[in-house]
Amino acid sequence: MAFDLSTRLAERRAADLYRQRPLLQSPQGPQVVVDGQPLLAFCNNDYLGLANHPDVIAAWRAGAERWGVGGGASHLVIGHSGPHHDLELALAELTGRPRALLFSTGYMANIGAVTALVGQGDTVLQDRLNHASLLDAGLLSGARFNRYLHNDAASLANRLEKATGNTLVVTDGVFSMDGDIADLPALARVARAKGAWLMVDDAHGFGPLGANGAGIVEHYGLGIDDVPVLVGTLGKAFGTAGAFVAGSEDLIEALVQFARPYIYTTSQPPALACATLKSLELLRREQWRREHLASLIRQFRHGAEQIGLRLVDSFTPIQPILIGDAGRAVRLSQMLRERGLMVTAIRPPTVPAGSARLRVTLSAAHSEAQVQLLLNALADCYPLLEPNNA
Numbered sequence: 001m002a003f004d005l006s007t008r009l010a011e012r013r014a015a016d017l018y019r020q021r022p023l024l025q026s027p028q029g030p031q032v033v034v035d036g037q038p039l040l041a042f043c044n045n046d047y048l049g050l051a052n053h054p055d056v057i058a059a060w061r062a063g064a065e066r067w068g069v070g071g072g073a074s075h076l077v078i079g080h081s082g083p084h085h086d087l088e089l090a091l092a093e094l095t096g097r098p099r100a101l102l103f104s105t106g107y108m109a110n111i112g113a114v115t116a117l118v119g120q121g122d123t124v125l126q127d128r129l130n131h132a133s134l135l136d137a138g139l140l141s142g143a144r145f146n147r148y149l150h151n152d153a154a155s156l157a158n159r160l161e162k163a164t165g166n167t168l169v170v171t172d173g174v175f176s177m178d179g180d181i182a183d184l185p186a187l188a189r190v191a192r193a194k195g196a197w198l199m200v201d202d203a204h205g206f207g208p209l210g211a212n213g214a215g216i217v218e219h220y221g222l223g224i225d226d227v228p229v230l231v232g233t234l235g236k237a238f239g240t241a242g243a244f245v246a247g248s249e250d251l252i253e254a255l256v257q258f259a260r261p262y263i264y265t266t267s268q269p270p271a272l273a274c275a276t277l278k279s280l281e282l283l284r285r286e287q288w289r290r291e292h293l294a295s296l297i298r299q300f301r302h303g304a305e306q307i308g309l310r311l312v313d314s315f316t317p318i319q320p321i322l323i324g325d326a327g328r329a330v331r332l333s334q335m336l337r338e339r340g341l342m343v344t345a346i347r348p349p350t351v352p353a354g355s356a357r358l359r360v361t362l363s364a365a366h367s368e369a370q371v372q373l374l375l376n377a378l379a380d381c382y383p384l385l386e387p388n389n390a
C-alpha cells in the first residue's frame with residue numbers, strides 16, 4: 001500500500017530514532033518548565049542569555065507599538081521597513097562587510113544564497129558534517145554536489161581538481177553538532193587558489209567567537225576576499241530570530257534579484273528587527289557575557305575530563321558528550337532528566353550512524369553552580385550506562 005506511514009513510524013521507533021517535541025511551558029533560559037516538570041536546561045542555543053532579556057523584550061514591545069505586528073508583504077513589494085534597513089546596516093558594520101541582507105530564517109538564507117550562486121554546470125563542495133540546511137541547499141541548486149572530508153583542506157583540494165563552472169565551497173563556521181570550528185585559513189587558501197568562493201555559515205560563531213563577538217572570521221582575522229559569502233543566524237546567540245548574508249555590494253544585489261527564499265516570502269515582523277538591534281547593542285556593551293561563557297566552558301571541560309567523558313575538541317559553547325549508540329544516548333538523557341536536568345540526545349540522521357551524543361550547550365545565563373550540578377549528575381549517571389555495544 002502506498003503511503004504506509006505507520007510502518008515507517010514503527011521502524012523509526014524500533015531503531016530508537018523516534019523524535020518527540022518536549023513542550024516548553026516557560027521562557028527560554030537555564031531554568032525551564034518542560035512537560036510540567038521544572039528542569040535545569042543545557043540544550044538551547046541562547047549562548048549569551050539574550051532570548052529573555054528585559055531590554056530585548058522592551059525593544060520588541062516598543063517596536064510593535066511603533067511599527068505594528070506583521071511585516072505585511074515581501075521585501076520587494078512593500079514589506080521592507082525602517083527597522084529591517086537599520087538592522088542590515090548594523091549587521092554590515094558588525095561583520096565589516098559592505099552590505100548585509102536580512103532573511104527570515106537561517107534555513108532560508110542558506111537555501112537562498114547557494115541556489116542563487118550556483119546551478120547546472122557549476123559545482124558546490126561541502127564539508128560532510130555541514131548543517132542540513134546547507135546540504136539541502138546543495139542538492140536543490142542543481143549544481144554538481146560533492147562532500148569533502150570533515151575540515152580537511154587536502155580533501156577539498158582534491159575535490160576542487162574535478163570542479164567545473166562557478167565553484168562554491170561551503171562550510172559551517174562552528175559545527176553545530178560537534179562544536180569544533182572550521183579551519184578557515186586553510187580552506188580559504190585552497191578555495192582562492194582555484195578561483196572558488198568560500199561560503200561560511202557561522203550560525204553558532206556569532207556572539208561567542210571573535211574579540212567583539214563577530215564570529216569565526218573575526219576570530220581568524222579573515223577578510224571578504226577569503227570569505228566572500230558570510231551567513232549568520234539571529235535565533236541563537238542574538239536571542240531573537242532570522243538570519244543574514246553579508247558580503248559585497250554585488251553579492252547582496254544578486255541575492256535580492258535571484259534568491260527565491262528572500263523574494264517569495266513575507267518580511268519578518270519589523271518589531272523583531274527592533275529586538276535584534278537591541279541584542280546587538282547588548283553584545284557590544286556587555287562584554288562580561290562572553291567572558292563568563294568562556295569561563296563556564298573551561299569549567300565544564302575540566303570537570304567532564306575528570307569524570308572520563310568523551311568530549312569533542314571544542315572551545316565553543318557546544319560541548320557534546322559522545323556516546324555512540326542511540327539507545328544509550330537516550331537513556332543517559334532520561335537519567336539526567338530524572339535528576340532535574342535537560343540535555344537532549346542527538347541521534348542519526350542528524351549525526352552520522354554510531355555517533356549519537358548528548359549535545360550539552362552552555363550559556364552566559366548559566367551560573368558556575370549550575371554547571372557544577374550538571375557535572376555532579378553526569379558523574380552519577382554516566383557509570384550506570386551499560387557498556388557500548390554499538
Ligand SMILES: Cc1ncc(COP(=O)(O)O)c(C=O)c1O
Pocket residue numbers: 104105106107108110131133172176201203204233234235242243
Ligand atoms: C549551522 C546552522 N545553520 C543554519 C541553521 C538554521 O537556522 P534557523 O534556525 O534560523 O533556520 C542552524 C540551526 O537552526 C544551524 O545550526
